[in-house]
Amino acid sequence: MKQIDGHTRLCGLIGNPVEHTMSPAIHNTLARINGHNLVYVPFHVETGQVRKAVEGAYALNILGLNVTVPYKGEVIGCLKETDEMAGKIGAVNTLVRTEGGYKGYNTDMMGLYRAMGSEGIRLEGEEIIVLGAGGAARAVTFLCAWKKAAKVYLLNRTLEKAEKIAEEVNRACGTACVEPMRTDGHGKIPADRQYLAIQATSVGLYPKVEDAVIQDMAFYEKIHTGYDLIYKPAETKFMRLTRQAGGRAFHGLKMLLYQGVIAYELWNGITVTEDDALTVYGKLREGMEAGHN
Ligand code: NAP
Numbered sequence: 001m002k003q004i005d006g007h008t009r010l011c012g013l014i015g016n017p018v019e020h021t022m023s024p025a026i027h028n029t030l031a032r033i034n035g036h037n038l039v040y041v042p043f044h045v046e047t048g049q050v051r052k053a054v055e056g057a058y059a060l061n062i063l064g065l066n067v068t069v070p071y072k073g074e075v076i077g078c079l080k081e082t083d084e085m086a087g088k089i090g091a092v093n094t095l096v097r098t099e100g101g102y103k104g105y106n107t108d109m110m111g112l113y114r115a116m117g118s119e120g121i122r123l124e125g126e127e128i129i130v131l132g133a134g135g136a137a138r139a140v141t142f143l144c145a146w147k148k149a150a151k152v153y154l155l156n157r158t159l160e161k162a163e164k165i166a167e168e169v170n171r172a173c174g175t176a177c178v179e180p181m182r183t184d185g186h187g188k189i190p191a192d193r194q195y196l197a198i199q200a201t202s203v204g205l206y207p208k209v210e211d212a213v214i215q216d217m218a219f220y221e222k223i224h225t226g227y228d229l230i231y232k233p234a235e236t237k238f239m240r241l242t243r244q245a246g247g248r249a250f251h252g253l254k255m256l257l258y259q260g261v262i263a264y265e266l267w268n269g270i271t272v273t274e275d276d277a278l279t280v281y282g283k284l285r286e287g288m289e290a291g292h293n
Contacts, residue, residue, distance in 0.1 A: 009038045010060070011267055014053050014075075015068030018042035023066055025287050026260035029280045036268060038063070045071065054078040058101060064267035065095040065102070066260075072135070079104045088172045089142045091135065094263040105266060108136075109143040111259030112229075118258075118274075119250055121225055123147035127193060129223070130154050131183070131213050131238075132201035133161035136229055140200050141165055145173040152178045153189050156201075157213075186219050194224040197242070204228070204236040212237035220245035228252060232288060253288070257281050 013023050019042070027040035045053045050071050055078070057065055067075045072091040076082055079092070080101025086092045092104030113123070128149050130141050133156035144152045152169075156162035162180035169178050181188065189195070203213040215237075220226075226242030231253035239249035257280060261272045 004039060005037070007037050009036075009063045011038060011040045011064045011066075012057075012062065013040075013042045013066040013068060014045045014050070014057075015042075015071060016045055016047070018044050018068065021068070022256065022284055022287055023260055025283050026257065026280050027264055029283050030261070030264045030272060030276065033276050033279060034268070034270065038268070050074050051078045054095070054102065057095075058097070063097050064263065066263055067093050067095065069135075076104060078102075085109065085142070085146060088146070089139045091139055093259065094266060096266045105263075106139065107259040107262040107266070108255070109139050110262045111257070112140065112255045113143060113147070114258040114262065115250075115252075115254035116227065118254065119248075121196060121227065121250075123149050123196075125150050127151045127195050128153070129186075129189065129195045129197040131197065131199045132156055133158065133165050133180075134201070137200035138165045138169075140198050140229075141169050141178055142172070144198075145169045145175050145177055149177055153195075154178055154180045155183045155186060156180070157183050183213060186214060186216070189222060191218075191222055193222075194247075195222055196225045196227065197223045199226065199228040199230065199236070199238045202230075204238055205230050206232040209233045210237055212241060214238075215241070217241065217245060220247065223247045225249070229255060231256060234288070253284055254281065257284060 021042050024040050031038040075092050082104040086104050086106035089106050094105040094107045095102035123144050124147050126149050128144050154162045154166050159182045166178040166180040201213045203211050220241045223242050224247050226249040228236045228238050229252040230236050231251045242249040261277050
């Protein structure tokens with residue numbers, strides 16, 4: 001984007017807070033690379049103002065919006081239509097302009113799936129351990145069941161939250177693959193095979209970089225691949241312990257990248273090349289190193 005003019009299209013992010021976001025770096029870089037006359041800005045939306053924000057955005061001909069905490073569930077009631085997976089998850093983070101209103105998608109999970117695929121990680125037929133039962137873990141558990149994982153052990157400090165998600169996901173996806181457990185019961189997970197583990201708690205997030213939700217090495221010996229949704233620090237304690245036990249480990253920055261790339265593709269009807277995605281990834285890493293996040 002060289003200059004804002006009468007043809008400039010607008011996209012943005014609604015949430016509260018939004019001031020820490022790295023999304024403008026993703027979308028404004030993609031607009032520049034692709035020569036699109038498009039600008040992306042964050043909008044801080046106060047409690048109770050989500051419907052007005054979405055209707056106002058539509059009236060202002062805004063091309064698309066991302067939605068972040070705490071509005072990913074509430075926004076669904078303001079949409080014309082919701083993509084099937086996003087509807088099942090009950091969380092929307094991307095609004096795409098259509099005739100008569102916005103359509104909602106969950107590009108967080110589409111992005112996680114693409115990020116994992118780019119590292120050769122599959123969910124189909126896999127035995128998976130998900131750590132956590134907050135908003136992110138709930139969506140990850142849906143994604144795993146949706147993609148026909150063979151088994152999902154859902155581990156959380158508060159068992160009731162894991163039980164509730166397991167019940168919901170099993171019912172919505174017509175499966176019995178999700179088994180809830182208390183985190184400290186991880187020893188019951190069979191040790192005769194290895195698992196993909198997805199770390200979806202907030203434990204280990206900067207500045208508490210020495211924390212991991214499980215410290216017991218016996219757990220990490222069961223892990224062939226550890227995927228932490230946290231991306232700050234770039235190597236979490238969970239990742240370090242996974243590597244020490246001989247597994248591969250990844251952080252969540254590519255998930256963030258691809259949720260943005262997929263939103264950009266939906267808004268503009270294009271496919272972003274892997275080279276361009278990697279250019280954006282470089283920008284995100286620079287931003288992380290400079291502390292702009
Ligand atoms: P959330 O809803 O607040 O859930 C937090 C989870 O962490 C709960 O399961 C909670 O367990 C657990 N937890 C917190 N403190 C704990 C402790 N001291 N010991 C044991 N468990 C603890 O958060 P969220 O929205 O799901 O996000 C989780 C993480 O995912 C965050 O770190 C976020 O940065 C990351 N994330 C990354 C991306 C990305 O694009 N890469 C996207 C979304 C989220 P209880 O239920 O027992 O409280």
